[in-house]
Amino acid sequence: xxxxxxxxxxxxxxxxxxxxxxxxxxxxxxxxxxxxxxxxxxxxxxxxxxxxxxxxxxxxxxxxxxxxxxxxxxxxxxxxxxxxxxxxxxxxxxxxxxxxxxxxxxxxxxxxxxxxxxxxxxxxxxxxxxxxxxxxxxxxxxxxxxxxxxxxxxxxxxxxxxxxxxxxxxxxxxxxxxxxxxxxxxxxxxxxxxxxxxxxxxxxxxxxxxxxxxxxxxxxxxxxxxxxxxxxxxxxxxxxxxxxxxxxxxxxxxxxxxxxxxxxxxxxxxxxxxxxxxxxxxxxxxxxxxxxxxxxxxxxxxxxxxxxxxxxxxxxxxxxxxxxxxxxxxxxxxxxxxxxxxxxxxxxxxxxxxxxxxxxxxxxxxxxxxxxxxxxxxxxxxxxxxxxxxxxxxxxxxxxxxxxxxxxxxxxxxxxxxxxxxxxxx
Amino acid sequence: xxxxxxxxxxxxxxxxxxxxxxxxxxxxxxxxxxxxxxxxxxxxxxxxxxxxxxxxxxxxxxxxxxxxxxxxxxxxxxxxxxxxxxxxxxxxxxxxxxxxxxxxxxxxxxxxxxxxxxxxxxxxxxxxxxxxxxxxxxx
Numbered sequence: 001x002x003x004x005x006x007x008x009x010x011x012x013x014x015x016x017x018x019x020x021x022x023x024x025x026x027x028x029x030x031x032x033x034x035x036x037x038x039x040x041x042x043x044x045x046x047x048x049x050x051x052x053x054x055x056x057x058x059x060x061x062x063x064x065x066x067x068x069x070x071x072x073x074x075x076x077x078x079x080x081x082x083x084x085x086x087x088x089x090x091x092x093x094x095x096x097x098x099x100x101x102x103x104x105x106x107x108x109x110x111x112x113x114x115x116x117x118x119x120x121x122x123x124x125x126x127x128x129x130x131x132x133x134x135x136x137x138x139x140x141x142x143x144x145x146x147x148x149x150x151x152x153x154x155x156x157x158x159x160x161x162x163x164x165x166x167x168x169x170x171x172x173x174x175x176x177x178x179x180x181x182x183x184x185x186x187x188x189x190x191x192x193x194x195x196x197x198x199x200x201x202x203x204x205x206x207x208x209x210x211x212x213x214x215x216x217x218x219x220x221x222x223x224x225x226x227x228x229x230x231x232x233x234x235x236x237x238x239x240x241x242x243x244x245x246x247x248x249x250x251x252x253x254x255x256x257x258x259x260x261x262x263x264x265x266x267x268x269x270x271x272x273x274x275x276x277x278x279x280x281x282x283x284x285x286x287x288x289x290x291x292x293x294x295x296x297x298x299x300x301x302x303x304x305x306x307x308x309x310x311x312x313x314x315x316x317x318x319x320x321x322x323x324x325x326x327x328x329x330x331x332x333x334x335x336x337x338x339x340x341x342x343x344x345x346x347x348x349x350x351x352x353x354x355x356x357x358x359x360x361x362x363x364x365x366x367x368x369x370x371x372x373x374x375x376x377x378x379x380x381x382x383x384x385x386x387x388x389x390x391x392x393x394x395x396x397x398x399x400x401x402x403x404x405x406x407x408x409x410x411x412x413x414x415x416x417x418x419x420x421x422x423x424x425x426x
Numbered sequence: 427x428x429x430x431x432x433x434x435x436x437x438x439x440x441x442x443x444x445x446x447x448x449x450x451x452x453x454x455x456x457x458x459x460x461x462x463x464x465x466x467x468x469x470x471x472x473x474x475x476x477x478x479x480x481x482x483x484x485x486x487x488x489x490x491x492x493x494x495x496x497x498x499x500x501x502x503x504x505x506x507x508x509x510x511x512x513x514x515x516x517x518x519x520x521x522x523x524x525x526x527x528x529x530x531x532x533x534x535x536x537x538x539x540x541x542x543x544x545x546x547x548x549x550x551x552x553x554x555x556x557x558x559x560x561x562x563x564x565x
Contacts (some may be wrong), residue, residue: 031434055499070501
């Protein structure tokens with residue numbers, strides 16, 4: 001790897017031991033990728049505060065400095081964590097104080113996380129505590145090099161915003177936060193950002209459910225590569241693309257897609273492929289749509305629903321408004337709980353707008369910071385859950401050993417009110 | 427003896443019995459670091475342990491937590507002995523680095539086809555060299 005003079009200084013300890021350890025990790029990581037240089041980043045989204053058994057043990061023995069050294073820098077030395085060199089935010093983590101009495105989640109972990117927030121906040125980590133930093137003030141500009149974790153955020157930043165980030169991990173994001181550097185590999189390079197697969201949409205795609213199902217299909221087709229989506233598409237909104245990306249990153253490993261005429265790096269179909277020949281399309285028609293729906297609903301057999309989960313990725317204000325409208329004047333079935341996950345900053349907006357009151361009057365809950373998959377926590381005794389998120393329908397049965405139903409917001413609210421699943425593909 | 431040549435991901439030398447996954451491996455939601463096992467319900471190797479084995483797999487999939495989960499296997503003493511990765515990505519590159527095990531990629535032949543579970547594998551990651559001694563009963 002070729003280092004600039006500034007990078008060599010950091011490696012050699014001129015900025016202190018923690019920065020030197022960060023640069024050492026970036027060099028080892030860059031070598032592992034066969035990458036020849038680093039690029040400058042000034043926007044890092046990583047994870048430092050979330051409790052885990054390993055982290056708890058490290059904190060007990062050596063404090064938060066030790067936990068950061070080992071987990072966020074892969075460093076065995078005793079170092080002190082300095083201020084972040086570039087703007088850095090905390091992604092979603094464990095449940096917070098608002099979950100007390102609602103989520104079966106240990107108080108000890110809530111307190112540990114609060115200590116972590118105080119420690120890292122003092123060092124310049126912004127506690128956004130959401131998988132959707134782009135909804136609460138961290139919106140990279142086009143072409144901006146970032147070091148982000150969270151697959152659904154990475155795909156949104158690359159595709160919808162035209163920013164440049166790979167899917168980073170805990171240690172690479174930690175090292176980037178102290179150096180402002182990341183290997184200039186993969187999505188950071190213009191020549192690697194063109195489309196590789198074409199998906200020809202021949203059934204109308206409009207609304208949250210359909211964008212999620214199309215994303216799930218696209219991930220299956222493209223794997224880790226770059227699908228280009230064209231055909232019978234209504235113009236998507238933020239929530240639709242948020243769901244599309246999360247689903248494509250779940251069923252495959254998609255980090256970048258293009259929708260000609262919608263996403264910024266694809267003004268046309270030809271531009272999406274960078275002038276290369278357009279590949280033979282994979283068709284997404286009514287049969288493929290039905291097949292995706294059936295796959296996402298193959299993990300449910302019992303119609304009795306104990307738990308409804310909305311807000312994966314974390315809900316937009318508009319999704320909260322729609323959930324409130326669907327629940328207005330209704331009452332949840334006594335045996336069913338409904339949680340809506342959102343960034344805590346948007347909770348304030350929901351409160352002021354009266355949406356929270358409507359949802360809580362119906363018996364539902366708004367929760368910040370986390371989700372059942374991150375924190376491995378659902379209402380006590382949950383056997384069957386329903387969700388409008390393809391990503392949660394994919395992951396949660398494996399993580400919690402429960403059955404899943406997938407459908408629209410209206411199907412989910414109906415299940416919450418009646419305690420039974422009546423959803424079907426329309 | 428079968429030989430494969432590739433590129434160093436993490437230098438070092440290790441040898442052990444192969445665990446070969448024909449499918450990509452998930453970190454978060456895919457392995458249990460406490461037990462050193464694959465736990466993804468629909469994965470073909472669900473329930474198999476990888477501690478001390480040479481883990482051979484086509485690629486990493488799923489959450490950006492991949493590297494952190496494999497790092498935990500190192501901290502909990504359940505890490506594989508080495509990794510042989512067909513197609514590298516940020517997840518598996520960083521994962522191999524923080525697991526601190528010898529790792530090789532970009533091989534001249536498909537390791538997931540040539541190496542079988544149970545074969546004895548020597549991984550000279552420093553020189554990108556892999557030697558496979560097939561398990562008795564196959565040639």
